[in-house]
């Protein structure tokens with residue numbers, strides 16, 4: 155083929171795949187080196203399939219209530235779900251992007267993972283279409299992506315199968331289909347951009363657009379930082395064709411040969427499109443997620459580079475998964491934007507991620523490390539009138555600023571210098587530039603400019619677009635979470651700085667900031683000038699000392715727990731206030747992987763909470779808005795209905811509550827049905843012998859015991875119960891002892907010989923030899939009370955009368971004397987009985 159048209163995005167006939175594969179592969183390679191964009195016609199996918207997907211997308215976005223859509227919110231880790239995004243201006247700001255998105259910037263997306271990666275939750279209104287969506291993804295993959303990858307591989311000098319093997323549809327990956335909906339702009343919203351300038355992250359993107367255009371692509375003639383006068387190309391919607399673009403991952407794989415080009419979504423240039431909704435679908439094809447991120451062997455002209463350490467995760471970017479994690483980790487407002495992998499003078503990513511410079515400031519506090527593109531702002535961010543960590547601009551930059559005076563800039567009031575002595579970052583940057591030449595690595599010092607761009611006062615227009623403190627607004631700052639991230643800056647940095655036009659939005663001068671970076675604890679170093687500076691040896695020592703200390707603390711805690719247990723204390727409950735402060739968890743850095751994972755989980759939870767709060771707030775605002783739009787009568791009517799409903803519910807609820815309170819009290823011993831059933835079946839007592847004998851009369855009398863445990867025991871009683879005993883007729887038994895009849899009767903019984911028998915053993919009616927009356931201890935009759943002599947109470951000097959039943963002198967009492975003689979009688983009788 156001849157040279158590539160640099161004025162229009164080339165259109166490639168994909169039907170040549172079967173007839174002229176080598177020629178097709180070469181053509182596509184050249185286009186991707188030049189444009190990074192191309193149209194594919196005759197791609198093999200039925201237009202009806204594409205139309206059907208647009209129908210599904212439209213139905214979903216337009217008919218699903220916001221609440222339902224928001225029930226499965228997008229998150230940066232899973233990269234799946236719904237998001238409503240605004241605020242995409244300033245993506246890639248350090249690349250010169252000054253895009254101002256719409257005031258409302260209403261834009262909704264739903265990101266769908268392929269099922270092999272993640273069977274994601276979906277609102278029911280979309281879930282029902284998921285089989286079709288999955289099928290569409292599979293077809294797009296097989297018919298377009300795989301064949302295109304084969305071409306790209308061949309073009310690069312690889313085998314036909316190499317790239318397809320790295321992108322298997324059945325393997326987990328970050329591949330997604332993103333449904334995008336750009337509602338027609340409201341009247342008066344004349345912002346030109348709907349989605350800010352960016353490059354995509356994956357290997358290839360296959361873009362489907364409905365009839366409404368809007369995509370703009372940066373033509374190949376522009377390189378370096380975006381300049382204000384650049385004219386980007388409107389990418390027309392070509393019926394039956396799909397638009398392909400190269401992502402950053404392929405730029406890296408190809409050693410910088412394949413270009414991931416900046417693009418954005420603006421308003422459609424056609425007047426007839428005004429007031430119309432726009433829909434697009436982007437199929438972002440990523441490699442199998444465990445694929446190593448490295449420049450592929452055998453590509454001629456590729457610049458081989460090592461993958462860098464991510465400033466976000468603190469780990470080397472080894473796999474494509476690490477890469478996407480890095481790209482998804484931080485947000486545009488954090489000042490910690492993840493960097494694209496690789497780019498060169500022509501703005502093709504060729505560099506590294508942000509690096510861990512030995513003189514980096516301490517890592518950001520953990521709350522600054524977000525898994526989302528919606529993080530909090532950095533602590534050290536510039537605020538007008540507040541001191542910030544400042545970095546001097548390079549001479550070069552300053553001179554450039556002089557050359558290009560910025561009319562909107564206010565006279566510069568320097569921020570107070572940071573207390574912390576700044577590492578010579580500028581020198582670093584410059585060094586890095588040099589390094590890059592040598593080693594092919596670049597630093598991205600201009601990155602440090604980014605926070606300042608965000609920090610400077612914004613012109614009125616920008617302020618108006620960002621002033622509404624809408625929760626949606628925050629969400630929308632994440633817009634590029636998957637693909638809408640800025641590219642890395644590289645060696646052309648100084649050149650770009652010279653041409654930096656972003657000042658049009660700035661009222662204060664650019665300030666250089668040192669990029670805060672997350673560095674693993676184990677890898678942290680301080681500057682030599684720092685009091686905390688330690689040599690590597692000292693650091694190792696310190697580390698092992700801390701580990702030993704941690705071990706000691708754990709051991710100590712365990713020992714004390716054991717001791718406490720032994721003493722019956724619940725020290726192991728960890729709520730024991732005896733724990734000394736020394737037991738505070740001091741094991742940071744012992745297992746960075748686990749800490750990172752835990753942080754991720756915490757972060758996800760936080761995000762979920764925030765998201766829910768935002769959604770709730772949104773709903774509230776909507777409701778307020780809705781109510782505001784009602785007429786007074788409508789409002790009254792609605793209020794009345796509401797109150798009636800409330801009253802009804804209250805009354806219904808009360809009677810039910812009363813009923814329950816009265817009849818459904820479970821009681822202290824209540825057992826649920828299940829427990830009761832188990833209890834019923836339980837053999838509580840175990841079978842006993844007598845339980846088996848229903849008729850005790852069949853047993854020998856000896857065994858007719860109530861308590862069988864007493865059987866054969868000394869303590870057994872011969873009484874089974876008192877039923878058979880006449881407890882009221884004591885003495886009857888005596889008949890049996892003495893025999894009946896015969897001998898002279900000694901008492902009224904007549905037929906019983908009671909002679910010489912202790913009176914107590916006689917029947918009640920025969921006691922006392924015919925003198926019925928008390929015997930034994932109660933035998934002494936209570937005598938007549940008599941008046942006792944009064945005596946004088948010496949203390950009180952008054953006489954008191956008392957009556958006594960007994961004589962003051964017991965021994966002289968005639969009664970007593972009588973009882974003594976009774977006792978003697980009894981004793982005599984007893985002797986008599988015993989001697990028999």
Ligand SMILES: O=C(O)CCC(=O)C(=O)O
Pocket residue numbers: 332334349354361363368369417419434435436637638
């Ligand atoms: O909506 C479009 O046409 C383009 C979307 C896009 O570039 C992206 O989502 O990365």
Ligand SMILES: [Fe+2]
Pocket residue numbers: 352353354359417637
């Ligand atoms: Fe894109």
